[in-house]
């Protein structure tokens with residue numbers, strides 16, 4: 001059992017009940033950077049909930065005080081590197097008894113599915129994939145694919161026993177996709193052009209079948225596990241179906257080795273599989289895959305989100321990253337956040353799920369006057 005605190009106290013965390021809320025203690029949580037704070041390199045800040053929980057002071061005069069409070073609470077005192085935010089009162093006036101602590105995302109602590117803590121992502125990756133001849137990295141990938149090779153080719157199988165969330169997931173994705181297609185291609189997007197999508201880490205073709213094939217004329221799938229891609233091939237409509245929407249190519253390959261055909265796709269959909277890729281392959285995959293997009297095309301990434309830092313799943317050899325961790329990687333990929341949306345309606349015990357639409361060019365604030373009430377603000381990821 002690890003030192004994971006939930007509002008009710010420490011809890012055992014099983015893989016299928018991913019209650020990795022990463023609440024460090026009742027009332028303390030790692031907060032995202034403030035919106036619009038371009039100098040957010042020091043975020044996320046460790047902040048006390050307001051009002052502070054019983055028995056905890058609202059302010060910590062020194063990092064040592066905070067550290068000893070965390071130890072007292074049986075929390076790892078090295079969870080974060082303590083550093084006052086540049087804009088915080090302590091940076092302006094060191095005599096003031098106020099402290100906010102912060103660090104860059106990848107320097108944030110994380111944990112594995114047994115509750116073991118890591119000081120930062122670098123420590124975790126060094127242990128998981130090593131630094132030298134690539135042997136451990138190959139092992140990471142073969143363990144990951146090996147896990148999925150032992151899973152039944154069914155919706156329940158690819159959703160880790162949560163087949164019943166399929167409906168809510170597809171509904172959430174459809175709302176997001178429709179808005180994006182209409183934004184990017186115009187409201188009558190379906191009538192004018194032949195749309196093509198790529199379903200990455202497609203599993204048995206659940207997303208292709210329930211969503212992508214309803215909006216795209218052609219869908220290609222890429223998936224490393226043979227019995228999944230074969231199940232997809234058998235269940236998806238092909239050339240013999242004359243409704244102008246068909247699955248065309250089935251690539252049996254892992255994403256870290258895959259490069260899409262140049263200029264073919266309006267949307268490259270990446271759902272619940274990018275956690276299998278280590279950071280450098282995440283970045284090189286997206287950099288390579290950009291060539292696959294049409295000029296107005298975009299990536300849609302839908303993933304589980306850790307509250308802070310990361311959570312390593314030792315069973316399927318995947319990593320769940322925080323929103324800030326993702327944004328740092330998008331930045332390294334040279335991708336821009338066009339829009340994002342939280343998935344609603346999933347069981348509480350699961351990770352939060354987020355959808356990101358990413359473009360290769362800096363998004364313009366198109367239709368600004370018309371859509372003043374819209375909340376989306378295209379912005380370069382900082």
Ligand SMILES: C[S@@+](CC[C@H](N)C(=O)[O-])C[C@H]1O[C@@H](n2cnc3c(N)ncnc32)[C@H](O)[C@@H]1O
Pocket residue numbers: 141144145148158159160200201202203204205206207222223224225228253254255256271272273276277
């Ligand atoms: C949770 S399932 C999700 C499947 C599908 N995207 C869906 O939402 O139904 C994770 C998928 O990632 C695939 N996967 C595992 N390692 C991968 C890799 N290195 N590259 C691409 N996909 C991978 C698995 O085989 C599995 O099909």
